[in-house]
Amino acid sequence: DTExxxxxxxxxxxxxxxxxxxxxxxxxHRAMYWYKQKAKKPPELMFVYxxxxxxxxxxxxxxxxxxxxxxxLLNLHLHALQPEDSALYLCASSQIVSxxxxxxxxxxxxxxxVV
Amino acid sequence: GESVxxxxxxxxxxxxxxxxxxxxxxxxxxxxxxxxxxxSGKGPQFIIDIRSNMDKRQGQRVTVLLNKTVKHLSxxxxxxxxxxxxxxxxxGVMKTSYDKVIFGPGxxxxxxx
Numbered sequence: 001d002t003e004x005x006x007x008x009x010x011x012x013x014x015x016x017x018x019x020x021x022x023x024x025x026x027x028x029h030r031a032m033y034w035y036k037q038k039a040k041k042p043p044e045l046m047f048v049y050x051x052x053x054x055x056x057x058x059x060x061x062x063x064x065x066x067x068x069x070x071x072x073l074l075n076l077h078l079h080a081l082q083p084e085d086s087a088l089y090l091c092a093s094s095q096i097v098s099x100x101x102x103x104x105x106x107x108x109x110x111x112x113x114v115v
Numbered sequence: 116g117e118s119v120x121x122x123x124x125x126x127x128x129x130x131x132x133x134x135x136x137x138x139x140x141x142x143x144x145x146x147x148x149x150x151x152x153x154x155s156g157k158g159p160q161f162i163i164d165i166r167s168n169m170d171k172r173q174g175q176r177v178t179v180l181l182n183k184t185v186k187h188l189s190x191x192x193x194x195x196x197x198x199x200x201x202x203x204x205x206x207g208v209m210k211t212s213y214d215k216v217i218f219g220p221g222x223x224x225x226x227x228x
Contacts, residue, residue, distance in 0.1 A: 004158075006158075031212075031213040031214060033213075040202075040221070041220075041221075042204055042218035042219065042220060042221055043159065043218060045216070048213045050212045050213045051212075055212060055213055056213070088156075088158075090158050090159070094213070094214045096210075096212065096213065104149060104161070104164075104208065104214055104216065105161060106151075106158040106159045106160070106161075107158050108157050108158045109157070109158045111156065
């Protein structure tokens with residue numbers, strides 16, 4: 001298995017809703033990432049988990065709450081979002097130990113629309 | 116500062132011709148570089164990577180060249196096909212306890228049939 005799987009693919013939510021994005025990989029990668037991507041822009045890093053511990057929070061608002069329940073799963077909990085939070089949310093994973101194949105792999109993303 | 120950027124935001128190429136997408140970077144601390152292809156509505160798809168101690172690497176129909184002297188990276192696509200139409204990102208990566216990825220702004224490649 002060489003994929004990062006994200007669910008759902010599309011999500012529409014109101015500003016008072018609570019929802020969660022899910023990400024799963026079975027490549028044995030011990031680093032997992034959340035990115036936000038607006039249209040025609042490169043992905044912007046939000047969070048990094050290394051060995052299931054939060055390593056980096058790129059000053060993301062608290063209405064985004066990440067969770068890494070185990071080495072294969074990464075969640076992003078959403079609450080009280082704003083319309084400007086509408087974007088493509090990407091999950092990625094990578095090996096931590098240096099190797100010939102660095103294996104930095106993205107999922108297909110969740111297209112989030114906040115109404 | 117840390118940045119990876121592209122010279123041209125858009126590129127149009129005739130089907131069958133070769134494409135060259137360029138990228139300039141400023142951070143010499145990158146351990147390796149990656150080229151990604153992103154089609155509309157999809158996540159970035161890995162194309163090819165190159166270690167910082169290499170000058171050239173070839174894949175299937177793609178070649179990446181790295182010139183550390185002028186901090187320049189390029190992606191060459193041979194015999195460009197309509198399916199190659201997408202946005203291409205270069206990215207510099209530093210390995211620590213995780214991979215710190217710095218993306219360039221992207222180049223939109225359009226293939227003319």
